[in-house]
Amino acid sequence: MTEATDSEHFSMLLDKARQFAGEYIDHLEERPVFPAEKSLGAMGRLDEPLPETSSDPVSVLTQLHEIGSAAAVTQTAGRYFGFVNGGMLPVGLAAKWLGDVWDQNAAHWVMSPINSRLEEICERWIVSLLHLPQETAAGFVSGTTIANFSGLCAGRNELLRRRGWDVVAKGLYQAPQIRVIVGAHAHAAVYKCISMLGLGSVNVEKVASDDQGRMRLDQMPELGETALVIAQAGEVNSGAIDPIGAICERAHASGSWVHVDGAFGLWARVLPSMRDACAGIE
CATH class of the missing domain: 1.20.1340 (dopa decarboxylase, N-terminal domain)
Structure with missing residues (x-):
């Protein structure tokens, strides 16, 4: 030919x-x-x-x-x-x-200038659309599971760093324990990430939820610098959103790290009538 x-x-x-x-x-x-x-x-x-x-x-x-x-x-x-599948x-x-x-490889600007520029623009648009602080950084991944994995990995590493443990150099052998605080209606993908990150199911503390799947603040345990709190914006069946602002206030006051699984509920911030439901996430 x-x-x-x-x-x-x-x-x-x-x-x-x-x-x-x-x-x-x-x-x-x-x-x-x-x-x-x-x-x-x-x-x-x-x-x-x-x-x-x-x-x-x-x-x-x-x-x-x-x-x-x-x-x-x-x-x-x-x-x-059937499931929460996007259109x-x-x-x-x-x-x-x-x-x-x-057919671009988008790993670096030199490998694909157009992909890099489009990512920058989409990041800016998403930050604007969700009314997040201008300094917010975004990472584009393949789906919600790897998004949760990446966010929880950042939280795990930072909590260990604050306690003098370099997980990149030392791994998790003999690392300080991390408490994982989740709502009773957390998505299965969250538990998958907890397992993949080596945090251990025995270190998971479940917080009771209301009849819509929201984490109950009055059932939250005492937190501290060892706690990785996982809140949820959009329970998969009801769409309910945890009291994120109040959770963040309590967690930050005690030195905890908060991760929000906003797989689809975070988009509520686009609507003025729903924006307060995710108040405090920023």
């Missing part, structure tokens, strides 16, 4: 993907939210030995569309209420496609 035919072939494949995506979108309202048994059974056709040679690219896309589109959960048509805007999806074609 020449460079020209390579380019033409690439464009043809992208056009084919766009065609199949359009067909999927055009039939969203007709699809069941969860795939039918026939569609689920058809996935067995994908289970074949590793090919010895490459396959025809158009055939691969066609097979993915014919089998995969029918077996997809229809969560983009406004009828899906998409058409322009967001189109921009994602363009970004996929760019």
